[in-house]
Amino acid sequence: MAEVVRKSFRRRPKAERMAEIELAARQAFSTKGYNATSMAQIAEDAGISEGTIYKFYENKRDLLLVILLRWFEDVRNAHQLDLQKISGTRARVRAIIHRHLSAVIADPDLARLLFAEIRDFEYYRETELYQISRQYTRVLIDVLKEGIASGEVRPDIPLTLVRDVVFGGIEHHVSSFLSGYADIDLNAVSDDLCDLVMVGITVPAAPPPDIEAVVDRLERVADRLEAGKPEGGGG
Amino acid sequence: MAEVVRKSFRRRPKAERMAEIELAARQAFSTKGYNATSMAQIAEDAGISEGTIYKFYENKRDLLLVILLRWFEDVRNAHQLDLQKISGTRARVRAIIHRHLSAVIADPDLARLLFAEIRDFEYYRETELYQISRQYTRVLIDVLKEGIASGEVRPDIPLTLVRDVVFGGIEHHVSSFLSGYADIDLNAVSDDLCDLVMVGITVPAAPPPDIEAVVDRLERVADRLEAGKPEGGGG
Amino acid sequence: MAEVVRKSFRRRPKAERMAEIELAARQAFSTKGYNATSMAQIAEDAGISEGTIYKFYENKRDLLLVILLRWFEDVRNAHQLDLQKISGTRARVRAIIHRHLSAVIADPDLARLLFAEIRDFEYYRETELYQISRQYTRVLIDVLKEGIASGEVRPDIPLTLVRDVVFGGIEHHVSSFLSGYADIDLNAVSDDLCDLVMVGITVPAAPPPDIEAVVDRLERVADRLEAGKPEGGGG
Amino acid sequence: MAEVVRKSFRRRPKAERMAEIELAARQAFSTKGYNATSMAQIAEDAGISEGTIYKFYENKRDLLLVILLRWFEDVRNAHQLDLQKISGTRARVRAIIHRHLSAVIADPDLARLLFAEIRDFEYYRETELYQISRQYTRVLIDVLKEGIASGEVRPDIPLTLVRDVVFGGIEHHVSSFLSGYADIDLNAVSDDLCDLVMVGITVPAAPPPDIEAVVDRLERVADRLEAGKPEGGGG
DNA sequence: GATGAATGAGGATTCATTCAT
DNA sequence: GATGAATGAATCCTCATTCAT
Numbered sequence: 001m002a003e004v005v006r007k008s009f010r011r012r013p014k015a016e017r018m019a020e021i022e023l024a025a026r027q028a029f030s031t032k033g034y035n036a037t038s039m040a041q042i043a044e045d046a047g048i049s050e051g052t053i054y055k056f057y058e059n060k061r062d063l064l065l066v067i068l069l070r071w072f073e074d075v076r077n078a079h080q081l082d083l084q085k086i087s088g089t090r091a092r093v094r095a096i097i098h099r100h101l102s103a104v105i106a107d108p109d110l111a112r113l114l115f116a117e118i119r120d121f122e123y124y125r126e127t128e129l130y131q132i133s134r135q136y137t138r139v140l141i142d143v144l145k146e147g148i149a150s151g152e153v154r155p156d157i158p159l160t161l162v163r164d165v166v167f168g169g170i171e172h173h174v175s176s177f178l179s180g181y182a183d184i185d186l187n188a189v190s191d192d193l194c195d196l197v198m199v200g201i202t203v204p205a206a207p208p209p210d211i212e213a214v215v216d217r218l219e220r221v222a223d224r225l226e227a228g229k230p231e232g233g234g235g
Numbered sequence: 236m237a238e239v240v241r242k243s244f245r246r247r248p249k250a251e252r253m254a255e256i257e258l259a260a261r262q263a264f265s266t267k268g269y270n271a272t273s274m275a276q277i278a279e280d281a282g283i284s285e286g287t288i289y290k291f292y293e294n295k296r297d298l299l300l301v302i303l304l305r306w307f308e309d310v311r312n313a314h315q316l317d318l319q320k321i322s323g324t325r326a327r328v329r330a331i332i333h334r335h336l337s338a339v340i341a342d343p344d345l346a347r348l349l350f351a352e353i354r355d356f357e358y359y360r361e362t363e364l365y366q367i368s369r370q371y372t373r374v375l376i377d378v379l380k381e382g383i384a385s386g387e388v389r390p391d392i393p394l395t396l397v398r399d400v401v402f403g404g405i406e407h408h409v410s411s412f413l414s415g416y417a418d419i420d421l422n423a424v425s426d427d428l429c430d431l432v433m434v435g436i437t438v439p440a441a442p443p444p445d446i447e448a449v450v451d452r453l454e455r456v457a458d459r460l461e462a463g464k465p466e467g468g469g470g
Numbered sequence: 471m472a473e474v475v476r477k478s479f480r481r482r483p484k485a486e487r488m489a490e491i492e493l494a495a496r497q498a499f500s501t502k503g504y505n506a507t508s509m510a511q512i513a514e515d516a517g518i519s520e521g522t523i524y525k526f527y528e529n530k531r532d533l534l535l536v537i538l539l540r541w542f543e544d545v546r547n548a549h550q551l552d553l554q555k556i557s558g559t560r561a562r563v564r565a566i567i568h569r570h571l572s573a574v575i576a577d578p579d580l581a582r583l584l585f586a587e588i589r590d591f592e593y594y595r596e597t598e599l600y601q602i603s604r605q606y607t608r609v610l611i612d613v614l615k616e617g618i619a620s621g622e623v624r625p626d627i628p629l630t631l632v633r634d635v636v637f638g639g640i641e642h643h644v645s646s647f648l649s650g651y652a653d654i655d656l657n658a659v660s661d662d663l664c665d666l667v668m669v670g671i672t673v674p675a676a677p678p679p680d681i682e683a684v685v686d687r688l689e690r691v692a693d694r695l696e697a698g699k700p701e702g703g704g705g
Numbered sequence: 706m707a708e709v710v711r712k713s714f715r716r717r718p719k720a721e722r723m724a725e726i727e728l729a730a731r732q733a734f735s736t737k738g739y740n741a742t743s744m745a746q747i748a749e750d751a752g753i754s755e756g757t758i759y760k761f762y763e764n765k766r767d768l769l770l771v772i773l774l775r776w777f778e779d780v781r782n783a784h785q786l787d788l789q790k791i792s793g794t795r796a797r798v799r800a801i802i803h804r805h806l807s808a809v810i811a812d813p814d815l816a817r818l819l820f821a822e823i824r825d826f827e828y829y830r831e832t833e834l835y836q837i838s839r840q841y842t843r844v845l846i847d848v849l850k851e852g853i854a855s856g857e858v859r860p861d862i863p864l865t866l867v868r869d870v871v872f873g874g875i876e877h878h879v880s881s882f883l884s885g886y887a888d889i890d891l892n893a894v895s896d897d898l899c900d901l902v903m904v905g906i907t908v909p910a911a912p913p914p915d916i917e918a919v920v921d922r923l924e925r926v927a928d929r930l931e932a933g934k935p936e937g938g939g940g
Numbered sequence: 941g942a943t944g945a946a947t948g949a950g951g952a953t954t955c956a957t958t959c960a961t
Numbered sequence: 962g963a964t965g966a967a968t969g970a971a972t973c974c975t976c977a978t979t980c981a982t
Contacts, residue, residue, distance in 0.1 A: 035270040038976060040944095049943045051979080060977065158427040162410055165404030165431060172403030173396055192393040196400060200435035221457045251965090273951060284968050286954080295952065482945085509973060519947050524974065614906070627906045628897040630876055635901060638877030639870035646869055662863040664871060670905035681921040691927045743955060745965095754964045756958080765956065947979080958968080 018070050020055050021046045026067050030109040034064055064113065065129055071110055072132045075103045079139045089147030090198055097166060098190040104174045106186055111171060138161050166197060240285050241288045253291050255281045261302050265344035282367055299348065300364055306345055307367045315375045324382030329429040331375050332401060335423055336428075339409045346406060401432060488526050490516045496537050500579035504534055534583065535599055541580055542602045545573045549609045559617030560668055566610050567636060568660040574644045575654055581641060607633050636667060723761050731772050735814035739769055770834055773819055777837045780808045784844045794852030799899040800872060801845050806898075807891055809879045816876060820912045842868050871902060 024045035028037040039060055043050040057063040082095045104111050114133060132218030140163050170193070177184050248306050259280035262271040274295055278285040292298040317330045345355060375398050382388030405428070412419050494515035498507040508529055513520040527533040553563045574581050584603060610633050617623030640663070647654050729750035733742040737818050744765055748755040762768040787800045809816050819838060872875030882889050903918070 017951075039978080040976075045946095049979085051943055052941085054978070157431070158424075160411065161404070161408055161424065162426050162431060165400050167427070168403030168405070168407030169396070169400030170403070171407070172399035176395065176399055184469035189393075189396065192396050193400070196392070196397060196435070197431070198435045200431065200433045218453055218457055221461065224461075254965090271975070274953080275951075279971095286969060287967055291951070293942085484945090487945090508971080510971095513948095520973085521948065521975080522946055523719055525945070530973070617906075622809060623906050626903070628894075630881065630904060631874070631894065631897050632876035634881055635870050635874030637896070638873030638875070639866070639874070642869035642873030642876070643866055646865065659863075659866065662866050663870070664903070666862070666867060667901070668905045670901070670903045688923060691931060694931075744957080745955075748965095756964055757962085759957070761962075873947090942975080943980100943982080945979100945981095947977100948975105949977105950975090952973095953980100954972085955968100955970100959964100960966095 014056075017048070021053055021056060021063070022067050022070065023223070025063050025187075026071075026107070026110065029064060029067065029113055030107055034113060037096075068114055068129055069132055071103075071107070072136045075099065076136050078103070083139070083143070089143060089150065089152040090194065092143045093140070093147075093166075093197065094190055096143060097170065098186065100167065101170050101174070101184075101190055101193075102186055104170055105186065110172050112175065114127070134235050137167055138177040140166055162197065166193070169193060173230070178227065249291075252281075252283065254296070256283070256288055257302050257305065260298050261342070261345065264299060264302065264348055265342055267297075269348060303345070303349055303364055305341070306338075307371045310335065311371050311374070318374070318378070322466070324378060324385065325429065326388040327378045327434055328375070328382075328401075328432065329425055331378060331424040332405065332428050333421065335402065335408070336405050336419075336425055338421055339405055340421065343409050347367070347410065357464055375401060397432065401428070404428060420449060435456055484526075487518065487522070489514075491518070491523055491526060491533070492537055492540065493534050496541075496577070497578065499534060499537065499583055500577055503579075504530075504583060520578065538584055538599055539602055541573075541577070542606045545569065546606050546609070550571070552614070553609070559613060559620065559622040560664065562613045563610070563617075563636075563667065564660055564664040566613065567640065567663050570637065571640050571644070571654075571660055571663075572579070572656055574640055575656065578644050582645065607637055610636060632667065636663070639663060712823055714912065719761075722757075724752070726753070726758055726761060726768070727772050730768050731812070731815065732775075734769060734772065734818055735812055738814075739765075739818060741884065767884065769818065772838055773815070773834055776812070776815055777841045780804065781841050781844065783808070788844070788848070794848060794855065794857040795903055798845070798852075798871075798902065801848060802875070802898050803891065803895040805872065806875050806879070806889075806895055809875055810889055813879050813883055817880065842872055845871055848896075865875045867902065871898070874898060 021042065025037070025042045028042055028045060029047055031037075039050055039053060042063075043053055046053075053063065057066060078099050079096060082099055083092055086092050087097050089119065113128070141159050144157070144159055144162060148155045148157075171191075173189065255386070256277065260272070260277045263277050266272075272400060274285050274288060277298075278288055281288075288298065292301060313334050314331060317334055318327055319325050321330050376394050379388055379394055379397060380391070383390045383392075407425065408428075409419065490510065495507070495512045498515060503508075509520050509523060512533075513523055516523075523533065527536060548569050549566060552569055554563055556562050556565050584599070592610050611629050614623055614627070614629055614632060618625045618627075643663075644654065645657065726747065728766060730742070733747055733750060736742075741786045747768075749759055751758075751811045752854055758768065762771060783804050784801060787804055788797055791797050791800050819834070846864050849858055849862070849864055849867060853862075878894065879889065879897075
């Protein structure tokens with residue numbers, strides 16, 4: 001009974017192939033942009049033939065979509081994990097900023113592709129990717145709502161505007177830094193942006209200058225009163 | 236060999252032609268993106284022939300560049316005029332936000348083209364357009380610096396990050412609203428964004444509004460306490 | 471975006487395709503010249519699509535280059551074979567002339583393309599094709615040098631000029647005959663040109679000038695002898 | 706009677722304009738080739754507008770034709786003047802070679818244009834330019850015929866072949882020298898080519914070395930015959 | 941399943957020529 | 962006469978996609 005197990009000797013796991021293709025595509029799209037990247041180039045980079053890509057992805061557009069979806073999913077999952085171990089609105093906001101910032105820095109052009117190239121894809125905005133990106137930015141809104149509930153955040157803030165300021169700000173900041181070929185200090189920028197959003201840029205309204213003196217006096221009075229209690233009781 | 240007899244045509248003022256071409260190109264680029272727009276389409280929309288475009292613009296890229304430059308120049312000039320009649324950091328910041336927001340709302344895709352399509356234009360980032368866009372966002376930084384000088388703004392804020400938050404936030408906000416086919420309340424959003432940047436979202440450690448009255452009362456109490464100590468016991 | 475459904479097609483051996491393309495291109499280039507020939511025309515003649523040409527050749531210029539290179543190689547190989555079985559400078563020179571002449575007659579415009587169209591190809595002259603064409607005409611120079619060594623050829627001849635006279639002469643001759651729609655007698659022209667180069671056109675060097683005087687004297691002697699015959703006979 | 710002679714104050718003599726246009730066109734055609742030269746460029750170089758060229762020349766092709774015709778006429782006239790003061794076939798052949806060579810060296814690409822670019826001009830070959838170029842090369846044939854008549858040239862030479870060898874040789878030689886960026890020694894090359902054509906490259910069939918000895922012997926015979934006449938009969 | 945040769949529409953750009961000014 | 966803006970066909974080349982092997 002020669003039960004020769006002749007497994008696929010050349011066939012690669014589907015997931016592995018796809019990962020290679022997506023990696024190649026992602027790098028190419030990021031580096032040169034969607035239009036300037038050819039399927040032939042992606043195939044070559046992935047070490048496969050052009051035709052094979054079409055076994056896994058409907059077309060070039062679909063490939064970009066899948067890549068963007070994967071990116072959103074990955075970062076969103078990271079957000080979930082982060083938030084599980086962090087409490088306090090400020091700390092949670094900072095975590096979201098930090099995570100998104102590091103993701104954008106890791107592949108600065110990918111996020112922009114969403115806005116840049118998707119526009120050719122007429123009806124796609126209302127569907128898959130649009131939903132995902134909304135869900136993605138939803139984490140921040142949820143955290144802000146919790147902050148409102150807990151009293152840490154003003155209840156009258158424009159939620160979507162805050163969301164756009166955070167994500168738009170990160171995108172702009174990374175891209176303007178890239179233009180300047182400078183490095184970004186991940187922690188410093190996270191802190192700064194978090195600060196900025198939380199407390200703004202205005203010089204804090206100085207506390208009434210006398211109040212401390214008054215308190216001092218009151219404390220002294222209280223001290224004395226307490227000290228004189230024994231006599232005070234008599235009458 | 237293009238040895239063909241041509242139709243008739245009309246000679247038009249150069250500026251008029253260019254305005255028509257740029258309008259057509261601007262709309263097409265905005266609507267469909269740079270790559271998806273053909274010179275033939277632009278020519279048709281402008282009511283001229285393809286060849287004529289090349290009398291005025293070096294190539295397609297140049298046409299986009301000119302359009303973007305014009306946009307920046309126009310809005311920058313508007314900024315200058317605005318700021319001439321407004322004083323106070325907060326009011327000036329709000330004016331910049333308001334002006335930029337209304338420009339972006341007027342042609343929401345144009346500003347994005349800068350970031351979306353320019354990336355193919357290798358060395359151009361370091362040159363013309365990059366310079367202009369830097370100069371453009373410079374107005375906000377200058378206003379912020381004045382605010383620091385006048386004590387209205389915290390001296391330790393990260394200037395470029397604030398800049399990126401404002402312009403990136405506006406861009407994202409407009410584009411996310413457009414996706415939802417909702418209208419933007421220009422004044423409300425300007426106010427909100429200005430507020431956000433100036434004072435942040437944290438619940439202010441608001442000094443109790445009665446504090447001075449309280450202090451007064453406390454002081455009177457203290458006075459009485461002090462004064463009545465000796466006699467206070469007696470009737 | 472070329473997202474169209476295609477017709478069916480046949481996969482063919484690479485060499486076969488290339489041969490067809492080159493044949494079509496060669497005929498078109500020869501007939502109409504390089505500039506007047508469109509890639510579309512070549513593709514149609516070759517029975518393929520335009521895009522396919524670009525699978526084999528970088529661009530139109532490259533296609534011309536390849537064709538010219540092939541032609542030079544073919545004729546050069548023929549020269550080699552010819553010379554292997556022929557000895558004697560004159561016979562060898564004639565063989566080169568004959569072979570080149572017949573190649574030029576077979577495709578009269580091809581050789582001229584080299585000189586006519588290559589000039590646009592700026593730096594190409596110093597590279598591939600220039601080298602090949604130099605090597606090509608080198609055969610004649612080598613044969614001439616052998617002739618000098620063997621004493622059959624004057625050692626003081628300007629080698630490159632002779633080379634240019636032979637090849638330039640053939641080219642001109644064929645093209646002027648073609649203009650006149652006349653046929654060329656391959657063997658006769660080969661002989662004539664060979665003769666021309668070998669011995670020139672001058673009437674063969676007059677016999678030493680004194681010999682005539684000598685002959686005169688001899689004639690006079692003879693006359694006298696004849697006149698004196700009557701007496702001479704007596705005695 | 707104010708007979709104000711208001712001559713053309715801006716209008717240039719027609720001939721002058723044409724000369725400028727032709728100069729500009731000639732340089733451009735020579736430098737870049739016919740196809741690569743645009744009418745716009747010629748107009749700019751000539752300091753006039755594009756439209757003006759069409760006042761003088763039917764079209765681009767016609768302009769080239771005129772230029773080539775002028776060139777042929779100029780050189781042909783020079784040939785005529787040269788030949789008026791030179792006699793002897795060899796000297797006359799050399800004069801033609803020298804004159805043509807110097808004309809080709811002066812504008813090396815012009816002559817080639819005749820062969821290179823004219824081919825697009827289907828039926829033109831049988832007409833104007835073809836006639837002129839035939840007439841042009843006719844001078845050499847005429848000189849050769851005179852040489853035959855005077856006995857200086859072998860009567861059996863292939864006239865047209867000699868013509869093609871001379872003109873084709875010059876063309877090739879100049880172009881191969883240009884490729885090498887070397888200078889041509891006008892006189893040396895003229896001499897060499899003239900020599901080559903006149904006497905070929907073969908080592909001259911040196912007069913039989915014994916001929917003088919033979920003559921000597923013949924003279925001695927004659928002497929003896931003369932001396933021995935009286936006695937000769939006797940003894 | 942994988943391949944990669946073949947497709948062919950599409951697009952940017954050029955330029956000879958015309959003709960209203 | 963001169964101009965030069967306008968034309969628009971023509972061309973090379975690219976590349977997403979298909980399908981016979």
